[in-house]
Each structure stands twice: as C-alpha cells, then as structure tokens.
Amino acid sequence: MVIVMKPGAREEDLREVIARVEALGYQAHVIRGTTRSVVAAVGDERGKARLQALEALAGVQSVVPILQPFKLASRETRAARTVVRVGSLEIGGDRLHVMAGPCSVESEEQLLTVARAVREAGATILRGGAFKPRTSPYAFQGLAEDGLKLLAAAREATGLKVVTEVLNPRDLDVVARYTDILQVGARNVQNFALLKEVGEIGKPVLLKRGMSTTIQEYLMSAEYILSAGNTNVILCERGIRTFETATRFTLDLNAVPVLQKLTHLPIIVDPSHGTGHWEYVPALAKAAVAVGADGLMIEVHPKPEEALSDGIQSLKPARFAHLMSDLQTVAKAVGRYL
Amino acid sequence: MVIVMKPGAREEDLREVIARVEALGYQAHVIRGTTRSVVAAVGDERGKARLQALEALAGVQSVVPILQPFKLASRETRAARTVVRVGSLEIGGDRLHVMAGPCSVESEEQLLTVARAVREAGATILRGGAFKPRTSPYAFQGLAEDGLKLLAAAREATGLKVVTEVLNPRDLDVVARYTDILQVGARNVQNFALLKEVGEIGKPVLLKRGMSTTIQEYLMSAEYILSAGNTNVILCERGIRTFETATRFTLDLNAVPVLQKLTHLPIIVDPSHGTGHWEYVPALAKAAVAVGADGLMIEVHPKPEEALSDGIQSLKPARFAHLMSDLQTVAKAVGRYL
Amino acid sequence: MVIVMKPGAREEDLREVIARVEALGYQAHVIRGTTRSVVAAVGDERGKARLQALEALAGVQSVVPILQPFKLASRETRAARTVVRVGSLEIGGDRLHVMAGPCSVESEEQLLTVARAVREAGATILRGGAFKPRTSPYAFQGLAEDGLKLLAAAREATGLKVVTEVLNPRDLDVVARYTDILQVGARNVQNFALLKEVGEIGKPVLLKRGMSTTIQEYLMSAEYILSAGNTNVILCERGIRTFETATRFTLDLNAVPVLQKLTHLPIIVDPSHGTGHWEYVPALAKAAVAVGADGLMIEVHPKPEEALSDGIQSLKPARFAHLMSDLQTVAKAVGRYL
C-alpha cells in the first residue's frame, strides 16, 4: 500500500499515518516529493485491507494498493501449475478436457442421449444442472435430487465424470454424494458462505467467474476455498457483463493469459454462457483453445428448441461432434491435445 | 416476445414457429414485412423464457422480448405504492427513514456510541453487520451471533429498529430472531436459494441491488421473495460496477425513478457503498432525497480510521448529524420529511 | 509512479530501472520489501507516461501511477473555483444556469417558440444543434449554417445566450461567429484535433464527458483546451455507458463531487441525454441540483413526438416550466438559486 498525503498535509498528519501503519504491523517508508509526501507500507499484503481506512485521516489524499492481496492462489506462492485430478483425469495438464451436456437435466432419455453423444465425440465430463439458478422464479428450477440421480446413472452408463452446480449450503452433502466436481456458479462467486463450506469438502470445485467479478476478486474467491483446505480448484471464464448486447455476456478470453500469469490453478472456458448464442460457440471454443485454456464447458442438447433452459446457446450433438474434431486440430497447433 | 424470421425463411419454417408458439400456450400473430416476417407471441409474459429457445430453429433470426417478465413486483399488478411496516415505522410513506450505523458490529461500546449518535441525529433504524461478506478470507468476518446480540441490546437501549445481513440460509433463523429487517446483500441478489428461504419468513427484507444486476433482473429477484409469500420487500440502490474507478461503485440514482415507474415497492439508497468515499456521501445523500428515494442507508463510525471494515466510506457522528440537518431541508423541498 | 519489481528480480534489473528513471529526469527511491523491491519515481507527473514503458523491462512486474496526470485543470494548481463568464452570466457562481432548448434546430418557428418558453421559465442559455452528430447517416444531420443563423436570431429576439455544438475543425470559425459557448460533444471528447483548435479560440467551451471517459481522462481532455490557452472550460456530465439498458445512458451524478474535489472548473449536468427518457428528467434534474451542479442542460421541444431527433427525452414547455419552479426550491435548499 502507498498512502498519498495531501499537498498541504502537516508534519503531524504524516506522523500519525506513520504511527498507524506501524501499529498495524507494517514498516513505514516515507518518500518526500516536491509537492507532497507518500508513505509506503511494507509487509504481508493479506491483512492490508485495514490500511485503506487511513484514507479517513485528515492529511491523507488516497491509499493506493500496489500488490495483489491473494496468497495461496498466487504463482508467487506456488510456481508450478496445479493439476486437479478427477478420478483418472488430469485437468491442467497437456490434455484438454471438455465438459459437455445440457444446461438442465430434464429427463433420463434426454440426459443419456446427450451423454452418449458427447462421450462419443470425445468429451470426458458430463455437465448438467439439477439445481438451477434461474433469473425468474417462474422458470424451470431443476429436478433437484432426482436430477442428481440421473447424472449418476449417466455416469454409470457412459464412464463420464460428472460436474453439477450446488446453490445452497444445505444441499452440499447431497450434491457431493452424486457428483465428481462441485460447480459454484457465476452468481455465487461471492457467496462466501457457500465458498467456505465447499472449501471444507475434498472434492474438486469448478468455480465460475462472476459476471462482474474482477480477476483480482475472482482469485480472492478461490482463496476462500483454498484457505479452507481444498486445493482442487478449477477456474472457469464464462463471460462478463459489459455494455455490449449483441452477445448475452462478453466472453473475456483475455482472462486466460492474465490468470495464467497470476495463478497456478487450471482455467477452463465456457463459450456457451459466454456468448449466449449457439452459432458463436464454435468460433469462441476454438479461440479458447488457442488462447491457452485447459479445457472447455459446452452446452449440448438433442433438441435445443425444446430445452427447458438455455436452448439458444446449446449445440446439437452433430454440431458438437464436428466442433470437437476442429478443436483437436487447433489444440495440436498450440501443443496440446484433446 | 417477437420472433424475427430470417429474410430467406421458408413458409414451413414460419409454420413451425407458429406451431411451437401455440404449443407453449401463446397466440401467434404473423406480420409480413417487405424483407421478412415476424411472429408476435401474445399471452402471459411470465413463462415466456421458453420462447427464447426458438432462436435455435432454422428460419429464426432472433427473439426479442417486448414486455417485462415480472408480475407481483409490477405496478401494473398493483398501482398503489407499497408501504412496508417495521413496527411503528412506515417505509415508503411521506416520511423518509435513515438507516445508519457501522459497517461491522465491532464491540458493545462502538455500537452503542454510534447507535445513540445516529438516533440523536434523527435516524430511525440501526444498521450493522454481524455476518460480513468480505472479498478477502483474511479480512474480519464479523462477530456472528455475538454481533446479533449486541444489535439487540442497542435496540433495547435506543429504541431504534435493527437491520442486519444474512449470508447463509443456515443462519436465517438466528438472524431473524434478533433483527427487524433482514438484509440480503448485493453479492447475494441472485443467490436464489437464499431468496426463496427469505421469502418464506414474514419479516421485512431489504434487498440490495447487485453490482451488475439490471433493473429487470433486480425486480425478478424481488419477485422470488414476493412469490414465496413475503410482500415486505424494500429495494436498495447501492452502486453498480462500471468502468469508472474514481468511486468504488457508480451510485445509479437513475434507478430510483425507473424503479418507481416499474414497481410499487419502496426504494432506499446507500451512498456509502455507492461511492466508497465518505467525502462524497453527503452530496449523493442529498441527491438521493431529491431524486425521490424513500430513505437512506449510511455508514457511521466513531473512528473511521480504525474501523475493521469500510472505514473509508464511514462518516463520523458529527458529520452525520450535520448531514441529517441538510437532508431535512432537501426533503422539505421535495415534499417529504425526515 | 511506483515501479514494482518481480519477486526474483536481480540487482542489475533494479539498477537498470533506477538508471532509466533518473535518465527521464525523476528521482528514484528504492523500497526493499520482504519479497520484492519497489522503486518510487519522484517528480512532475505530467511527463510520466513514458515511465510506464519500463514495464517492458525484464525484472519489472508492473508500473502503478500514484498521482493525477493533469495540472492546469487541478485544484492543486488553482484552489479557487473558476467562474466562466458568458457575457454578463457567471457560470460556477451561486446562481445556477439552465441551458434549455431543442436537440436540433428544426425551423424558425420551432426554435423561437422554445426559446421564448424557456426564457419565460427562467433559463438563461438557449441550446440547439445545427451540426448534429447522429449515429445513423440516414438520420437528420442538422441545418448547418442556416441553423446557426436561426440561433443568432433567437438570441436577438430573447436575450438568451446560445450554446451549440461544433463537430468539424473546418466549421470552427463559422460556429464561433454565431455562438456564445462552443459545445464539444460526448463523441468528440477525445477528438484531440478539435480540442486543440477549440483551445486556441477565446470563447467559452462546454466540454461534455464522453460515454466511456473516466474522470481522469475527461480532465486530460479539458487540459488540452486549457494548455492551448483557453481557460473558459465548462464541464458537463451527460451519462456514461454501463450494462444497464433501462436508461439510454447512466447519468453519473457521483462525477459532480468527484470533479469538485479534483478540479476548479464549473460542472453542469445534462439529465436529458443522461437518462434518454423525458419522464426521468425532472427527478434527475432535481438530484443534479442537490448534488451540487453549477447548472443544467435540458432538452425542450414544443412537440416531442414530432422532433427530428431525441424526441423521447425532450420535455414539453409546460413541463419544463413546472420543473424550473421545483428546481428553485431545491436550489434554495442547498444554498444556491436559479
């Protein structure tokens, strides 16, 4: 943190800042400029949020953070890339993993049809929502535990791993019983109650970036899970909210290299939610592989026009199979494989 | 919903759209333009989300929503403004209510000092967090039930009503036991699990707008609570996330008249979180009253520079008292009172 | 500027940074932390953009600006508030000025009708576009010099001052000949060619904030005009672009106190463009006065439903007169008058 004094600040204002910086356990370095002084507070960044309150002091103009506030998620703490193991699968290694399936689990037939199709096309993990976070209370809310059972049955039938979302801490045990990867959705990225409880379970967690979460905040949310003892965190860029309405969200592929610079955690990309329109999914999926993502999450539905949720953004199985073939070529071009 | 066909769409594509619109229970009106046709689907908007999946059909170019998807929150359902009663207080009437207090409950002395000061200055409701949603897991997380007890004691001592946030559905019972108004914070505005459970309790709910929630989504979140049977919902604009970094968020005062046009629910404004800097709070508080808000939520701390959270944006008691006096004048100028 | 070194940076990396900082004319202060060093560059902020290129060096992690890069626009350079004189009017004093009129000058009758009505209601300055920046090339582009002549005639007839927009440096002379205040519109806020030429003319300039201009960039645009020798700059907040679509833009009233902290220039607010809907204009106009603006710009049209541009956001003369009366009351409540 750098505490910037006002131009006319008095010596005693400066002394008070120094005293408070030191009282909070940091070293204070004073730099006297031509028009004002600044005080640099040196020490562990993790607790520095409290220093920001010094902006309330008389002689202080602003408090500027210099370093990143996360620790366990940082590449500075752990230089080697983390590989998250989901049974025999390794997420974050040379092989890319594709998580595919319907937005919502709707019926046994729907789920099995999709599961078989995506496995055939090369996906390794089945996605499907049993508890659905829907903007409208009048929209389909998911099959709940019945949906989880269908997911488990589809895993049995296909050998795919399963990822599904948990919305309520109260449902954590039942969801964890059926799934291989617990998904925390975009709308819960700062649901700290849920993050803490998910952190106490050993299962891999797919933590989606929120629609307006900065990368720094996103890594702080990952830090909640990591600091609770669960190191199996997979990040997922799924589109941010911007002024542009031609796409449902703006898939932020910039986040992939930025996250790779800052953190050791694996990063996958969800172009289905990111764009919100199935016709843009193939182009963005290829771009996600080229930009360096460790995998993809893609919505696939046998009859998108009849889907109970997110039909607009779902690929039909045949299109998905075609895309998977294209993705293999792109993956190879950047030294990875599917 | 208007379903826009592609310029070259065939008659059979159009017939399929019509058939599906009707199968979902809507009337289909076809309008044939010079370059393309459009199909208007007429009927109850609430379930129309499913119509959007028709964009997956071959001849369809886009699906454009025309009406608002909320019902119970709408002024069209209920023209009269809702007044939420909190004991003897009426929120949404001619009298404005100010909810003031520290960001976090830190100690008995801190809380009582603030509570007495804000009551003296004219506030009617005490705010204070016992369960704190903090971006960093290393930041102060709140005193939990001990904090709730201190809030109850302060209510006892001052006669102020109490509003405090609930983060976890598991804590709902204990929080409801101590508080007069349950706050659902900005980060949980689309935590639908929490919204549903809060909706099943009779207590007034202060539902903060999320930092990237559109007004339409925000009213859909209110609709979750209303449709679960709880009609005592107070809305609160607290700043949205934009590109501008000079303020912590961008307090969106436009939301007040827009919400007043769309909904009958009362609306308060939180300039403390909205701006993130105490020195901007008075100007925006006055503007919030002038724009027509039904009340304010303002952070007050006896020693902001020592606050365990949000010291930057907290007013000292003397400044708050001065502001309250200014607010009375502005309220009078717009036909309200404090 | 603070140059943050990477954790593993070598002594020679640090020495290179110091050497380059000094070569660019700044003093270099090194602070050695537990995991890394940082170098503070002390000196005039105005030329410091070049320091940011040091991020390209091997041992450097990031370069963090600490101070504001504008100078002439800053309150640190000039503590007293600037009052811009437009004939006998003083913008930035205790009296608020309202600039009102149609979006576009359409005809003599239209303009005179509005001019008389707004003068009657208390406006002191007539707005009206002769050169119109329209998103579509197929939309009405303005009456050009004929429009300027009508503005001058309306000034003659009413005694109102005139403000109108200039789009093209080639038109600067002709616009300056007819108008009292030159308006640089939101879309030209970083049209530096235009800013430089406008800066070389003595006339007052109304510089609108761009829809995605940060406050810092906005003041840098003002600095272009100031540094070219023209000190008569009036700022105008007119709405920024955010994710919210319920309003055309998001009028950012936070900008008013932030600008008042940073600069001595007067600030007016345009709620017509800021909200894009006439029914929200009165509420936001009152809020703008309460927040501390030095004036308002409001669109008024005798028949909004027939306007050639921006009819949606124009008030009818009677509504405007009613609003002006309300604004007087609010102005008085905050110690100003109309």
Place this chain on the structure above:
Amino acid sequence: MVIVMKPGAREEDLREVIARVEALGYQAHVIRGTTRSVVAAVGDERGKARLQALEALAGVQSVVPILQPFKLASRETRAARTVVRVGSLEIGGDRLHVMAGPCSVESEEQLLTVARAVREAGATILRGGAFKPRTSPYAFQGLAEDGLKLLAAAREATGLKVVTEVLNPRDLDVVARYTDILQVGARNVQNFALLKEVGEIGKPVLLKRGMSTTIQEYLMSAEYILSAGNTNVILCERGIRTFETATRFTLDLNAVPVLQKLTHLPIIVDPSHGTGHWEYVPALAKAAVAVGADGLMIEVHPKPEEALSDGIQSLKPARFAHLMSDLQTVAKAVGRYL
C-alpha cells in the same frame, strides 16, 4: 419497430399512434393482447429513428427496435464477403494479413529497423502513427508530415504497404498522399465529420471500433463511409472498456463471429491495444486467428522500454517473429494461411 401501448391506453391513443406511423411512411399492424396492444411498424428500417419519438405520446409505454438499422454494411444487402484490395494484397480472403510496426514513428532508424524485421517475419503492412491521439497534451504528439515521409520511405525500402491514422479532416489530403490505408482510430469512431470526409476518398479505410461502441453503432459508423461512396472498409476490433482493469481494455473476440454474421466487411484484430500488455499479445493473437479474424494489427518496437508511446504493449522483433511462426500453425488449423 414495435410500439408498446400502456395497459390503460385509450382507443384514441392507439389511433394517434397508427396515424403517426402511417404519416411517417410505414404500415401499422395492430396486435391486441390481453393487457395491452402493440403496434408493429413495417417498412424500411433506415429512417425509423424518428419512430422512437412516439414514446413521447400519452398512451405509449415504449418503442422497441426489432431490426438492424444499417443497410450497406449488412450481409442482407450483400451476402458475399467483401475483399478489400490494397495494391496486390487482398484483405478478407483466405490469406491473413498482419499489420505490424511501432505505435509512433519516432525516427528513420527506428522505423526502418522495425519495418525490415516485420517484413522478414511475414507481415505485409507497416503500421506507425505520425499524428498521435494521446490522452495527455503533454505526451508525444507524433512527427506529423515528417512521420508520413518516413513511412513512405520505409515502404519504398521494404515493399510493405502502409497504414497510418488521420485525426483531423484538415490533414486528410496530406495523410492520403502518403498512406495506402487510412486509419480512423477508436476515439474517432463517432467523429462523423471525419467519417464523411474519409468516405469521399477512394482509399481503403481501417475503421477501429471505439472503446464503448456497440457492434450496431460500429456498423452505423461504417455505414457513414459506405454511404459516402467508399466501399473499402476494413473493421478492426481493438478492445472495449469494461470494469476489468487487469488489461488496458477487454479485447472482445466475440465481436468477430458476430460481425461476420451481420456484415460482409473484413475484420481484423488488434491484440496490442486490446490487452495493453505485450505478454498477453501472443495468446490473444493466436485466439484472434482461431476465432476467424482476417488479419491482425500488432505493435512491434526494437526497444519497447524506450518507446515514446505504448512501450508496454509492444513486442520486440524477435518475439514477433516467433509469434508469426506460431500464427502460421494456428491459421493452418482453421483453414487459412499467412
């Protein structure tokens, strides 16, 4: 356009809307729903902006645009992809073109060094700014005509084509004399005065998307140039402004497939400005090729740490050469070549 009536609108309100729609030259189709009526206006979209003013009428709730307002830029007008010819080069064909060079032309030696290096690596077009749009008036503003002469000399020496920016309509002739492609920068995307004049010149135009320009507005800006008679427009995505600050802008690769759906114009991508950090440029450049862009614009500087502008985001020649080799592989994977 769909004009949505208020629930309680009277028959005469409806009749007035119909009359006005027809008076403006459109057919009016009335659809009567359960709670309200809507009027669809059928006809050429280009002039429909005026219909929006109907929102000012008593019985009207809102006016919702249904179709896109651009025509010449639309794929519906011209299904085949446009190929822009720059001498013997074809932009928009199977071969991707890379425009590379320094942000600013600084000296003959700097420019020639870069020009030779980028040609060697496979670039076909030299970029370099002679007139520079700088946020700060105190930053380097470019060498003006001297810079143009150096660009022409570099073209002579290397055979590369040249692209450079024009800021002021007054400079249009001199810039056009020296360059092969006229660049209109992001900050001038809605500088309609400049767009009109550029449209009257036959030269190819590289029109950059503005930092907060929606895709629809962007195509309307292209429409200005097209409707003035110049069909040689190349689009360029270069990053939009969002809440995220980890990158300078958010490169919006979603725009590429969206633009390809809507328009026939070729689209290139500028990852240097889009990310603002050289270390993210290679990943995003590869993604841009994979997503389907027709080319790239990349900043290259022999000594980024000494650059007079944008050193942070410039690649060194060796890194650029390495990237070009990678891009060839990715291009091949998506059926294109460099």
